Amino acid sequence: MEIMEWRKCYLDVILVPLGVLINIAYHAWLCHKVRTQPLTTAIGTYTEAQRLWVPAIMKDIEKRNIVAVQTLRNTIMGSTLMATTSIILCAGLAEAISSTYGVTKTPFDDTVYGGQAEFMVAVKRATLLVTFLFSFFSHSMSLTFLNQVNILISTLDDPKSMVTPEYVSHLLEKGCCLSTAGNRIFYLAIPLLLWFFGPLLAFLCFLTMVPLLYNHDFLYHCV
Template sequence: MEWRKCYLDVILVPLGLLVSIAYHGWLWHKVRMQPLTTVIGINAYGRRLWISAMLKDIEKKNILAVQTLRNNVMGSTLMATTSILLCAGLAAVISSTYSVKKPLNDAVYGAHGEFMMALKYVTLLTIFLFSFFCHSLSIRFLNQVGYLICSPVDASMSLVTQEYLCELLEKGSILNTIGNRLFYSALPLLLWIFGPVLVFLSFVTMVPVLYNLDFVCRNGKAMGARDTSEIMV
């Protein structure tokens, strides 16, 4: 493949991915160091309070607890189903004898040869598969919490403690978040079919949108200075 045909793909697509990875690396650092300045950290703290509140009067709140967990499971199930359906569609396109690139050749910037088209579809397939894997594991942990939260909790006699339930719920929530972020990252890559320029622009546009959704700006410095020893993210 000649450089003049693929240099845009080689430069812009990895650069767009690097922008997204750098943002999520910085977000992870903020979640670890100043969790209460991020929505992820605040939600993690709220889930611990929720577990504690449910266990204090579980006989009256067991239906509420199970319904809340069921709603989370339904959300993860929807994302997992969507991911695996997209994987099936991409696998069908890859194995098809019809060349989908021909109608787009004149409109696509960058390389659009057989190898590059295969690389685009395989990359998307891999990301959607990992998203499905994360959501499936999230459903597993959330189902475990649904079973165990109604069981007797006694720190001296039972292995099912409040701390254990918090850990299971946190694992399920983190896996759900990772699965969603992988799904979001795959959406700009779908535009790679139409050229690398749109991929780069989509990643650059997505970062400020995610920033506004991920961070709590109001009193952020004061909130980040609070004791966060109980938050496990």
């Protein structure tokens, strides 16, 4: 009986890890482009703009303090919303996993829908839970750096001060990078949710995400 169940899981074992690897490969290539050709990517261009924005704000903070506060507030609110959403979903999934009355199977039983045994459903739930936990962790770390920037950017640009525009820019870059990473991990939950309806749907969603992210990440006039 167990051998028959594992035979139904071969699509889960092949297609879902393959889809994850495709997305990891894309983001590894994106990181390489951000480091080597930053102005060809939206992330690299945004990072370069941040490095110019922080010194300009700190140099004339008395006139631009409202702009600085509003800009950082919007960024912090975005990370807070995503962190809250992730931890709420984690709590819901943890309750579903621990509940003995939860649904252990999906309505499908054909081989194309992958393994539907209780163990495989538990694996899918646990994978989703870990994904949301990593998203929450990334956004929480992002909030730590962004809150530091929110205070330090109001420091006067004194040559003798330990707080320099370069240091504040570095903190802001870390915060935004962690926020972006948290968003991308959160996006990973979409195909993982479709995995409950079969590994083929999850794999197709993984493939669809790559051109969509490419269209967002790269600047056509620079590539």
